[in-house]
């Protein structure tokens with residue numbers, strides 16, 4: 001390994017371009033060695049000002065480019081399985097954006113491929129685990145002061161959804177974060193899901209079932225509810241309140257700069273995830289680079305990515321059928337039992 005970890009970034013869209021900037025300017029110990037995007041112009045624009053990065057239209061070409069020692073996958077979810085398996089075949093450590101693989105059969109193939117290697121190579125991009133407020137909530141729940149957690153009340157609002165966003169994606173793209181956060185905060189698997197929906201907002205694109213109300217049951221008897229509203233129009237808001245036996249704790253209240261002017265006072269509300277979770281993404285990528293340089297893999301596992309896909313798939317089935325749907329996970333491979341969550 002050189003002085004700086006050479007990273008190939010696959011996908012130079014919203015997230016990919018932000019991660020390229022982060023690797024180039026924010027994170028210590030890494031450099032962008034190659035970028036792949038079928039849209040070459042987008043890839044070139046994303047690396048403008050970045051020294052020494054080769055540009056490719058094929059992911060495989062970027063993985064084989066000189067100086068590549070690790071991979072950051074930021075292509076759309078359906079492209080992740082092939083990219084992960086290609087990285088595994090080359091023994092390259094990977095940071096893969098969520099969802100790891102949107103369909104659970106593909107996600108299981110990734111888990112099985114890594115289990116066959118007998119060592120972890122993948123960290124999954126559930127960045128909320130690196131957010132300061134989420135980490136404080138996790139520490140509070142773990143120390144037991146409030147007793148057992150009984151319920152999580154979650155809110156996940158986006159200003160607007162991208163043009164190709166579907167009703168299923170409210171569950172398998174947006175709520176995938178709450179699925180992972182709930183599993184992590186509670187240390188329990190999610191076992192069943194029900195999705196209710198009020199009348200769609202007039203502010204949502206025609207035909208999009210937005211908002212939705214998602215209710216999860218957990219193996220330990222807790223309940224997790226999520227209001228997901230991806231065309232709320234007013235701000236990017238992610239909240240979570242844990243209700244425990246001896247107290248409650250809430251994170252995600254908008255406590256940005258308070259502006260007083262013209263006879264009123266108001267807090268700023270972030271407009272997107274790149275602002276709200278900027279620090280979390282920085283810490284996530286720095287932790288990945290640091291661990292990779294030490295020959296280690298930490299953070300959310302491929303099993304966590306698989307579990308999120310299975311729960312999300314049950315959620316989409318529940319949305320479509322209007323009925324409570326149970327979650328059926330495969331057996332946990334030894335690799336993840338040992339590395340734990």
Ligand SMILES: NC(=O)c1ccc[n+]([C@@H]2O[C@H](COP(=O)([O-])OP(=O)(O)OC[C@H]3O[C@@H](n4cnc5c(N)ncnc54)[C@H](O)[C@@H]3O)[C@@H](O)[C@H]2O)c1
Pocket residue numbers: 010011012013014015016036037038039042058059074075076077079097098099125127173273
């Ligand atoms: N962690 C988060 O909060 C967060 C936020 C946004 C997006 N994401 C995830 O990041 C990923 C990318 O999302 P986005 O919003 O940047 O999408 P995007 O559409 O803005 O960008 C995706 C890019 O990937 C390119 N691409 C398509 N197929 C490819 C392939 N096979 N190999 C390489 N590049 C390919 C596209 O041309 C496009 O430039 C998705 O998995 C998404 O769910 C995560």
Ligand SMILES: O[C@H]1[C@H](O)[C@@H](O)[C@H](O)[C@@H](O)[C@H]1O
Pocket residue numbers: 158173174175177230273
């Ligand atoms: O892909 C994005 C991303 O994961 C964001 O964090 C989430 O808020 C959005 O709803 C989702 O569409």
